[in-house]
Amino acid sequence: MSPLKSLQADFKSFLLRGDERMLDRVVGSAKVSAPRRLAIYYDAYRLRLIEALDSNYPVLHAWMGDDEFEQLGLAYLEIHPSTHFSIRYFGDRLSDYLASAETYRDQPYLAEMAALEWDMSEAFDAPDSSIVGLDAMASIPPEAWPEMRLALHASVHRLDLRWNVPAIWKAIKEDQAPEEPRAGEWPEPWLVWRQDLKIFFRSLSVDEAWAMDAARAYEPFASICEGLVEWIDAQNVALHAAGLLKRWMIDGMIVNIVPGNE
Incomplete structure (x- = not known):
């Protein structure tokens, strides 16, 4: 290993684990000792990553409070150090961590709030695309409907939430006191997407959630209709599916309608 790479490896070990080998590579002074100089970097590294978590999870932060959120950030960093070249993606596994860590797994609503906020961040950062208008x-032609497929906007995300975190998120964003966490009997399907520069989210009926998942899987329109028969009468299913398509288009979620021969 070259001297530079060795120095970098020791510095990385110090930042992540407090490895004391780095002390031998730093010169202190009368004003600032070597341990103090290194501690400045050690603390600043953690503070910067906690700031990144706050950027991705501002409502979770407000909900938990400063001290508890900082403890969460430090604990998460120990298990999932930053690996992406962009600090924007630090925290991509926070929901999974909250769901599994002993300290937090008895508060599953925290993991769901993190999942909701992460999908919002992903939706906001998704690339722009031209959307298809209703005239499309x-x-x-009638003969093309059965095999046509839908290309969805990159910002469209689907998740299932059992807790009332969307209502809590909305209250906190509006500087209101949030209601207490409350679990439903069953998980509820939700949709997150971006239209222009604004993030939207809404709950879905079971049939629309199934249809959206099928559309995201690039299933043809005929297959979507066949699946919807579980909830919609066969004689009405094509009209119902077309109604869902119309709403998705109005909401700016469709970027292309691909004919069956493509």
């Missing part, structure tokens, strides 16, 4: 529906 009128131009689809």
